Amino acid sequence: PDGGFRAWLIVFGVSTTYPHEFGYVNSWGIFQAYYQLTLLHDSPPSSIAWIGSIQYALIFLPAIFIGRLFDLGHFRVLFLSSSALLVGATFLVAQCTQYWHFLLCQGIAVGAACGGIFGPTAAVIAHWFKKRRGLAMGIVAVGSSLGGVVLPIASSDGFLDYSFPWTMRVLGFILLVVLGAANLTLKRRLPSRNVPGGLFNWGAFKSAPFSVYCASAFFNFLGLYTVLTYVDVSAASIGISPSFSFYFVAIANAGSLLGRYVAGYMSDRLGPMNIMIPFTGVAGILTYAWPFAKTKASLLALTVLYGFASGSYISLLANPMMDLGDTHDVGRRLGMFLSIMSFGALAGPPISGAI
Secondary structure (H helix, E strand, O other): OOOOHHHHHHHHHHHHHHHHHHHHHHOHHHHHHHHHHOOOOOOOHHHHHHHHHHHHHHHHOOHHHHHHHHHOOOOHHHHHHHHHHHHHHHHHHOOOOOHHHHHHHHHHHHHHHHHHHHHHHHHHHHHHOOOOHHHHHHHHHHHHHHHHHHHHHHHHHHHHHOOHHHHHHHHHHHHHHHHHHHHHHOOOOOOOOOOOOOOOOHHHHHOHHHHHHHHHHHHHHHHHOHHHHHHHHHHHHOOOOHHHHOOHHHHHHHHHHHHHHHHHHHHHHHOHHHHHHHHHHHHHHHHHHHHHOOOHHHHHHHHHHHHHHHHHHHHOOOHHHHHOOOHHHHHHHHHHHHHHHHHHHHHHHHHHHHO
């Protein structure tokens, strides 16, 4: 319908979910820096980075299964079970003390839960919007950046002023309320259809645009999360105090918030690829410039600009997939794409940490 109360209620429901799902995961840089300084100070940075990388990857990796289940009509069960897992895993993270605890609870459980939430909610937008899909996805993506601004600040203040366990418990209670409300508002619009072909739609790879786009996303995600993972550590290494360096992830996500909205608005007029390509190029140039940011002011400027550019890319990531085939097959097609992309997100930060 491209509008109306019910359609915009769906956008609202997804927008309240993304700040606490993607905002949680996009705050990993705070956890990386905190663990390196305190709870996991005996572990090398590249090992700690695996926790965040698994978390990033599992948002996208299960999409190939979740997308197929969505196409078959299994939205509510998926969303409800993933919501329960995310809340439970967050409370368990509060009790973690050893590396393998964090790897299991925060890396695997939180990542898998976020994947179970992201896959269906990204696909359900396609049921309610077509011509204004870019704007709808841009608004939803702004929500994830908003969470990425608030959660790092709240988490770092909580770690310093209270304790790590109680900060995670408070986050768990917030997730319980928000995801409970989202489970009451989100629903499919189109009836399920058993599109032939099973779990994989191999015929999609006969399309050159589909194949090239999948490959480009894999290589982009090899580097996309590097700055967001290590910018706090980078700030501390040039002499910025920990009380301020912890805010760099929030600053990057603030830049991302603006970038996601602008990109969503412009994509309906110029097309998503015409927005994504130049901003992805800017993000790559800024990554190369990052080692030369040796002062607080230069690192702040680079962080804001990188957040804007990378956010523009991420906000439109799913849009081309929705136009490269039938709407009834969007879950499976998007699932294959996100699963391929996940391997880049998995390998990128640990490789960067080792370097």
